[in-house]
Amino acid sequence: MGYPPEPWSLRGRMYVSVWALPVAALPPIPPELASTVRVARIGGRALVGAAWVDYRPGGDLSYRELLAAVLMRQGWRSRVTITHIWVDSPASRDGGRALWGIPKDLAEIELTDTRAAASVGAEATIRGARPWLRLPIGFTCTQELGGRAKTTPVRATARCGPARLRWHLEPDGPLGFLHGRKPLLTLVADDFRMRFGAAPPSP
Structure with a gap:
């Protein structure tokens, strides 16, 4: 196995922008999740986040990442699905x-x-990142694994604050559903200390 067992302990910096999209514009959600989570609708729209992440030395792995995720719900509990x-x-x-x-x-x-x-087909210019207040961050990720829903806790602390990102996304690229749309907000999470996943139960 060429990767660490869960949970992963990770450190780094993240920039995340959030958009409100018509539900019809969302990327596909795996059908295996339909019985577990649904798209969270706010005034007929859905929230989509896209993030650049720099996982830095000091954690279990060091690498860079680009992702897009949709806010979901399981009953009244919020969930995140990475598309x-x-x-x-x-x-x-x-x-x-x-x-x-x-x-x-x-x-x-x-x-x-x-x-x-x-x-x-994705680029961004970064300006005005002002991390100033260390805050706790927590969410739950729900994905399709082996034909079933897999729910994973994510817990972190980070110095959070506003940032300005100008996104450049190719309209025919995989993130083309965000092309030409203006995000509602952009944040930086600096010096984050993250625990992704949970330790397996003791035998």
């Missing part, structure tokens, strides 16, 4: 797929303090 995700680490790709059903693919990714780019 698109690319990493530049085979270990992260293989572990994400095997452990949690996260559909990771490989891509060339560049991520600096001022620019982000991925070889899947």
